[in-house]
Amino acid sequence: MSVRLSDMDSPSGKRAVISGPSGTLTLWYSYETVIGFQDGNLPRVVSENLWSTTTGKHLNAISIKKDRIKRAEFERLLAAVMAKHIK
Amino acid sequence: MITDTERMNSPSHGDIQVVEDVISRLHALISIAHLNIDLVPRLLKNGVDIEIESSVGAIKIPACAGCKAYKKDPSEAPYTMYKVTGHPKYYLDCLHCPICFILGDCNSDGSRWASAYALAMKGKKDKFIEVAKAAITRLKAAVARWSS
Numbered sequence: 001m002s003v004r005l006s007d008m009d010s011p012s013g014k015r016a017v018i019s020g021p022s023g024t025l026t027l028w029y030s031y032e033t034v035i036g037f038q039d040g041n042l043p044r045v046v047s048e049n050l051w052s053t054t055t056g057k058h059l060n061a062i063s064i065k066k067d068r069i070k071r072a073e074f075e076r077l078l079a080a081v082m083a084k085h086i087k
Numbered sequence: 088m089i090t091d092t093e094r095m096n097s098p099s100h101g102d103i104q105v106v107e108d109v110i111s112r113l114h115a116l117i118s119i120a121h122l123n124i125d126l127v128p129r130l131l132k133n134g135v136d137i138e139i140e141s142s143v144g145a146i147k148i149p150a151c152a153g154c155k156a157y158k159k160d161p162s163e164a165p166y167t168m169y170k171v172t173g174h175p176k177y178y179l180d181c182l183h184c185p186i187c188f189i190l191g192d193c194n195s196d197g198s199r200w201a202s203a204y205a206l207a208m209k210g211k212k213d214k215f216i217e218v219a220k221a222a223i224t225r226l227k228a229a230v231a232r233w234s235s
Contacts, residue, residue, distance in 0.1 A: 001130065001135045002137070003119065003126075003135055003136070003137045004137075004138045005118060005122070005137070005138070005139045005140065006139075006140040007140070016122060018126075027122075029122050032123070082125075086126065
């Protein structure tokens with residue numbers, strides 16, 4: 001398993017690419033909160049914005065507003081994909 | 088036969104390299120913990136290569152063996168960690184996965200490993216990072232002492 005961490009447009013935004021037996025999972029963080037993820041080549045899943053202007057910029061960097069989903073639904077999907085990739 | 092005290096006072100270049108590698112691993116774990124403490128125990132359980140762009144570079148952390156490799160025959164344990172801590176319960180193998188060492192209480196038989204693992208499992212991020220930074224300070228002090 002490997003993890004590759006890199007900055008987005010600023011140090012407050014991070015991208016973590018986790019590769020393992022179940023494939024590749026990309027996580028986008030704003031500060032310490034996961035705001036989006038992508039399971040392999042499946043469509044990117046992005047949370048609605050519940051936070052600051054800075055996090056809004058991070059969200060804009062990875063998505064358009066109409067594609068974002070409710071936070072509760074996002075967290076449910078995130079938990080499932082994390083369980084799949086990182087046992 | 089070389090005594091434990093002599094071992095502590097005569098670190099080899101290999102000892103220093105091992106400790107510097109651990110410092111890098113701890114920095115990498117801190118970076119992961121800042122983002123998501125839940126990832127730390129899951130990744131350590133499997134073993135992980137961590138690459139942090141533009142900072143510490145590529146770090147390899149093998150899966151923790153739970154220190155059980157030396158349970159049957161502790162006399163086979165290397166002594167690098169003994170030189171750092173002054174206590175024989177820390178063995179070189181602990182350095183492969185520093186999660187035990189960052190708490191400073193590995194019992195070498197795997198029993199404390201369980202509690203260290205639980206700390207990360209419980210999501211105690213601030214405590215995890217605090218003890219990891221303290222471990223780095225101790226390790227750097229050891230290297231400085233050896234180099235003086």
